[in-house]
Amino acid sequence: MTASTPQDAIVEDPHAAAPEHPSETELQLRLRQQELLAELGVHALRGTTFQELLDVTVRLTAEGLRCEFCKIMELQRGQNRLLVRAGVGWDAGVVGTATVGADMQSPAGFALHTGKPVISNHLENEERFRTPELLLQHGIRRAANVILQGDDSAFGVLEVDSRAAGEFSKNDLSFLQGAANVLGMAIERQRVERELRVSLDRQSVLLEEMNHRVKNSLQLVANMLHLQAGGAEAEEVERSLKDAGKRVMMVARAHEHLYRSRDLLTIDLGSYLSDLCKSLENGIECSFDQAVVARIEMTAERAIPVALIVNELVTNAAKHGYPDGVGKVWVTLNQDTTKGHAIVRVADAGIGLPPDFDLEGGKSLGMRIMRALSRQLGAALVVARRTQGAEFALYLPYTGNSAGR
Secondary structure (H helix, E strand, O other): OOOOOOOOOOEOOOOOOOOOOOOHHHHHHHHHHHHHHHHHHHHHHOOOOHHHHHHHHHHHHHHHOOOOEEEEEEEEOOOOEEEEEEEEOOOOOOOOOOEEEOOOOOHHHHHHHHOOOEEEOOHHHOOOOOOOHHHHHOOOOEEEEEEEEOOOOEEEEEEEEEOOOOOOOHHHHHHHHHHHHHHHHHHHHHHHHHHHHHHHHHHHHHHHHHHHHHHHHHHHHHHHHHHHHHHOOOHHHHHHHHHHHHHHHHHHHHHHHHHHOOOOOEEEHHHHHHHHHHHOOOOOEEEEEEOOOOOOEEEHHHHHHHHHHHHHHHHHHHHHHOOOOOOEEEEEEEEEOOOOEEEEEEEEOOOOOOOOOOOOOOOOHHHHHHHHHHHHHOOEEEEEEOOOOOEEEEEEEOOOOHHHO
16 A cells, blocks of 8 residues: 655645644644554554444544544445545434535545545635535534545545634644555555455365365275275285275265364364274274363374374274174374374274284285384384283374474
């Protein structure tokens, strides 16, 4: 936004008296005006609602110029009129309803179209402009107008009016234009914020739609793998295809959590793992417990590998820990804030691990997947218990902020 200055071709009243040297009272007034501009700036930065900001502006402006009347008029582009959006001193029913002409014969319209501040100190003798009916009805004797300018286009006009004798000076216009500039920058900022919110809302909708479509596409892939598994002649091929379908569904569920999430960018890991436990179809009861109250949020890029590792561990527990196909697996999520870890534990009460079990040297596809995903996450996967069942712990770097995600 380019701020206007009152020295830019001021349209002065030809009947104005010659300026006098400022008195002590005049200097005190100018100091008070600077204080009022600072107060207005604080309101503009505070995030005050738009209408409240308009109301504050007219109140402080009227005080700064010791006027009974002040108003902000917004240009109604389709009508070439200026609507009174905020004001002080006016009769009931004026604000929000009354309009004045926005043509060049109107003082406010002239200020709007030329960008030049306009002083009319003697409306009864005014020959340059048409005195608006609204001013005549309220017995206004003098007025001053400055443009409210945004980056894209003019918003309207800030005007002060008085029934009292006296004259508005260039110094008064400095204050008036200063108030208009503060408000104009606030108007422009709010316009940009509105556009950003619309853009963000649109991006959120697109991201939600994308995650929804990805989830549906992955669901289709998983279904195709299960169909192929049903037609496979070799038992090992059938099992491999079904396992692949389950892994694809882990990714699909992550995208389902994303498009249901509040921010569409992160996943509540606890909710995701809980959903995973409920969906496993291997005849084994899988119980999830989150041992921390705080949500553990992670991006999909990190949450999906964690879920895939948990899926492999639960599947192995069901397959090797309970040969008779009956048992229970516990999945817990905790956080060690002192070491910056999220800790996922998978435990069972089965027959335990064989003496020659080698987490690092296992050659099965599942073991290779877990090792690769652990390295990808920068995590440590360890055996926490070998007998009286087995327990694995995944120590995942997580500090609760963006750096740890």
